[in-house]
Amino acid sequence: MSDVKKKHEMYYWAERLGVSLNSSQPELEMLYLNELKIVDLMPEMLVMVRSVVAKQTFCIRRKPITAFEHGISISFQNIINSRLNTSISDKKILQQMQPHVRIMPLHVESDVCFPKNINIQQVTIIISLDYLKSFIGKDNTKFEYFFNNEKTLWIEEFMSPEIAEVVNEFSLTKTQETLSDAYYRLKSLELLFYLFKNLSTRANITHQYLSKYELESVYRVRDRIAVSINKPFIQDELVKLSGMNVIKLRKIFMQVFGKGMYSYYQHLRMQEAARLLREEHLSVSETGYQLGFSNLSYFGRLFERHFNMKPKKWSRNKQ
Template identity: 30%
Template sequence: MLVEFVTDANHNFLSLFAGLLNVPVENQQLLVPASLGEGFVKLIDLDKDFRMLIHRYRLKEELVLKRIGTNEPASWISLIFYSNEEPVTLVSSDQAVQQFSRFNDQAIQIASNNLDSVITFPAHSEIYFTVVALSAKNLHQLLKLNRPDPLIETIIRPEGSFLFYESLSAEAQIILKQLAEPQQNGLDNFFYRTKVQSLLYYVFSKLHNRQSTLHQPINKADTEKLSLIRTAVLANLAQPPSLPQLAAMAGMSETKMKELFRQVFGDSIYNYYQTARMEEAAYLLRHKGYSVSEAGYALGFTNLSHFTR
């Protein structure tokens, strides 16, 4: 199933999705019919130009969400929180494929509404993600920075496109699960606004703590190249990445590649590789039944005593 939509202020994803499923929207929620799967999508209006969409369902067929960036200057920010147990993929073009959930680095995507993306969820997989969308003006008023921050200024005063990724903590995952639970005590809106503000505080605290200088403009071509670089780094976690080879493959200078990679992912390429290697080791131990020595050797750890620490 393909769902294609444009990210502008007037877009109503819930109505579009309901039309494709041929189901009604009641109380800003749709229920997936048993013939197609199970679960729900719920829209929550938190304030003017501030809303949340909770996706929690399992479909009998593959779901492809194709977001088409607006041609207008960026004015809205979307934060997508992925907490799927099973991997899903995101592409910024037909060739650039990125994995979610197996590696936690991209569990949160912060993007301007003028960037394209395609998210693919396999059939019969648990789909659980939450989208928070708000205007740049609204976010600016909400954050009320009391000292300059070049990175956050890029988001609240957008002059071009931006894209950042962050990891998802256990505390943030708990909040996301709480948001998906029914609230019927008369304080629903207050509950949702409080929880969403906690998520926003978590995300922007992480971004605020990045050692960033002035933000470099990023375009669709850059996002595709960074996706290729990330895919190459993760393709063989037993082998440390070669920066000259990565730069040549992406058609970037090493300097630009390193700066943009750190800007988008919040860390150097090598540190990113090391983190992914440890996350892959945890995945092999937890989900694939590998022993510690098997996981260590598979990922190129020559000193297993160091690996077990």
Template identity: 30%
Template sequence: MSPDSTVPKILPLLAQRLSTVIQNRIVVIPETFGSGTCSGYVFNEHIRLLILNYDLREDLIVKSPEVMPPGKMILFKFQNVIPETQGANRPSVLIATSHMQTDGVVPIHSHRSTLNIEIDAQYLKSLLDTSHLPPLLQSLIENTQPLLFEEMIFPSLQTLVDAIVSEPVEETFKLFFLRVKVEELICRLLMVLKKRDQTPLYALNPHDLEIIYTIRDQMLARLETPPVIEELARQAHMSSSKFKRLFRQIFGDSLFSYYQTFRIKEAARLLKEEKLSVAEVGYRLGFTNLSHFSKVFHEHIGTKPKQYSRS
């Protein structure tokens, strides 16, 4: 492959808008526009990677030169996975069919820390033994309806992301090294998705998706208040059954189990980083019974909160 053919076509357009140039497949944001970098790699006609880690003084809109027909590409969008930008944000990955992104307009937001992988659905299908695919993976790879799934990033995935973003590799092996890591990332995510058993799947529309995420974010911002499904469904203008069904489909867990996981993660953070007492943490997160708090904490973390705070 020639050097130019390994550069995603969006990068030259971005460099032009920012009055700069591409060097080694990297656009460095000029100080007059902000800071950070955008880099990209086209491994072959089937798979490509963008690493976006920047702050701009204002949003930009760029018309994508690579609009694929519906059903062509599957997107894996890793969020808050670049170590220096994680902070209190939740590292996660969105897995979306191309039917979820069809307008061809790329919003270059003022802040972005993502790693985007696009892979051809038919190429991905050719790598798998499709005779044993569960319905969820079958629907994803067939790529015929608008679907989106979110998974939290666990340590083995974060290790792969760290290698892609920051491991020094000489140019001779760079594309080969990154492609292997990218394909391993995708494989590991498919193995996780395979554990989900929800069927049937329901086609998503942008309006419902936006509402589900808005309510999810509000719920996680108020971890001291256990969610009431009927109230959240009413807020979403959905029936309780539809709300529960879409939430589980997107996040792979029931609403309350998802909430409880984040509640206990926050409890662990408060115990370790803020050095709060077990009672302070329990009451702050809405537990009225500290014995119950200790039991739930042990179920999720594997140790009692008092022992955890001392370890």
């Protein structure tokens, strides 16, 4: 399917979901659609597989999705392995972002940004809350914040290996000729199972309403942490950046990301350590020093705590 046909399909489905993209058409012309696959399982679900590259950095304002009376969007962002047939001349300049899962309500507006030359790959499930509640069954009481107060719902979760495996299988599978709806429904429910299994381990906290300002603030802090993993963690700087007091920032950060700021920082460091060992083939000492560890014994213990394996052994097993 050509890029033009893919964009026509994207505009068509946006209209069906109640989200007109006409006002954003000039910006979207800067977007190269490497892949677009939409599976219609409405009224329970709609599934979209998308891989895009922006020729220039731009943002658009996504309007509320009205096709579902009560629903959420679950987006598995930045697939690890996917086809890349982009017309961008120098594919070496394309960058990948940290895989994660973002959950948000359909009734709110949100800014969707496309950074230049970033390969954004995602599987998005738009799902009715009634259907989701039925799927979870009797354990839905553990996730009351999903169903009792939709306004508070804005969550980001790391992509576990189990989720990544299914997401990649989902994205790489060609359209099924036989029982295609059954296949994609089954894979979608498998993703939801692993996601809610992970979410069930989060600390039990009271979810509060989050304003646009609070969300923007907490993401500023998250972004600062993400680009500073080779530097010492300084909480006072993050508090100042957020414009909130430390207690409020800690609470909102935990609500959205499921970890405290320092735990999040260490998690990102270990994910990057695993990448450096696996993809860059750095030694354990080179990896530790590059991430700002002066004590390599501590680095080794922290790595083993995250991956249940010493970094040297993990590196050998992944080669």
